[in-house]
Amino acid sequence: MSNTIVATDFNFPGQKKVYHGKVREVYTLENDILLMVSTDRLSAFDVVMPKGIPYKGQILNQIATKMMKDTEDLVPNWLTAVPDPNVAIGVACDPFKVEMVIRGYMSGHAAREYKAGKRILCGVAMPEGMKENDKFPEPIITPATKAEMGDHDEDISREDIIARGIVSENDYLQLEDYTRKLFQRGSEIASKRGLILVDTKYEFGKTKEGKIVLIDEIHTPDSSRYFYAEGYSERQQKGEAQKQLSKEFVRQWLIQNGFQGLEGQKVPTMSDEYIETVSERYIELYENITGEKFMKADVSNIHIRIEKNVLSYLK
Incomplete structure (x- = not known):
């Protein structure tokens, strides 16, 4: 060893x-x-x-x-x-006390909630008739509150984040914009490697000058889920599990x-x-x-x- x-x-x-x-x-x-x-x-x-x-x-x-x-x-x-x-x-x-989770596909936690009959996740609607690992029409942002050590992170909606004053509305809209841009770039990078970036999370903080910046990790196998692009469609059609990189x-x-x-x-x-x-x-x-x-x-x-x-x- x-x-x-x-x-x-x-x-x-x-x-x-x-x-x-x-x-x-x-x-x-x-x-x-x-x-x-x-x-x-x-x-x-x-x-x-x-x-x-x-x-x-x-x-x-x-x-x-x-x-x-x-x-x-x-x-x-x-x-x-x-x-x-x-x-x-x-x-x-x-650091902002929310994790910005973004999902391009219905996998993991989203799929488990969907199977349990839920069609709203963090205030965001999920279309009817989807099956596990299907691609969402558009990526959805499903934030989670940052847990203290040992506790589980909890799903939360945009509305609750703003209403509870966890993040101001202006800052939250900036976090969403950055999250979508990062996910788009991450998806392009993954695609060049023959991969699909399925879902991921980003964390942000504010410098003492008041600038919002990306912190912690990004696009790692611990914070993201990847599928192999080759054979993705065939596996979906046959109802087979996807080949994962996470x-x-x-x-x-x-x-x-x-x-x-x-x-x-x-x-x-x-x-x-x-x-x-x-x-x-x-x-x-x-x-x-x-x-x-x-x-x-x-x-x-x-x-x-x-x-x-x-x-x-x-x-």
Whole structure:
């Protein structure tokens, strides 16, 4: 097994605070500098798995930062530097407490709600007569409130977001506009790789100057669902499952092993052999999504490597 990074305890110059998310560790430094370390932790059903996945943090960080650069002409983002394969540095922002989920196809959560008889999701109507993985006539935005650690995100409508003062109307309309533009660009990038961007989520923040910027991750397999374009129509006609490129394969393995994050359920043990296969799948995801060969970083001592690269950048 390769070395993995599942926790960090850095003390960088000018460090003010640190936040430990499900997958990322966020360090706030002086001068409005935010430093985000992508760990190898794997989260599914809002639960962090006991073991890390080799190279997962590097993969997520490099997809997200590449996609930020590929969309910065459309939407401003927080990113200023990538000093290490697992690290992104940018401008500290005040995050909006909503996730902007956009769906081009009726899959995942939307499909489960539809099967349960619902035709309105987050205040948005879904047409009658659709089947799972059908394309929506137009992409729909189905926001979710950002949960505190351990809680599940909750669906919410545009009207409720504005009425409850979670986001002002002007800001929310800007978030919707940015979300549609990013999804359009993400769909075009995916199409060139023989993929379909099915659904994804974006997160935004506001700089102290009041500028809305894209933050966190974008178009990664953890935040997005992809289908292979080849054979999509044939599979839909036959009512077959679509060939996916996302971490859905991990969720399915957990379900088969009796775990869905419900109370009283125990996380099944992942063998070293299974973890290696998950790592290989993530590398496959990286190469398919970016169209580039994945170059494994030196993992002989990830913590020392990260600290050295970050200190060198901060100088």
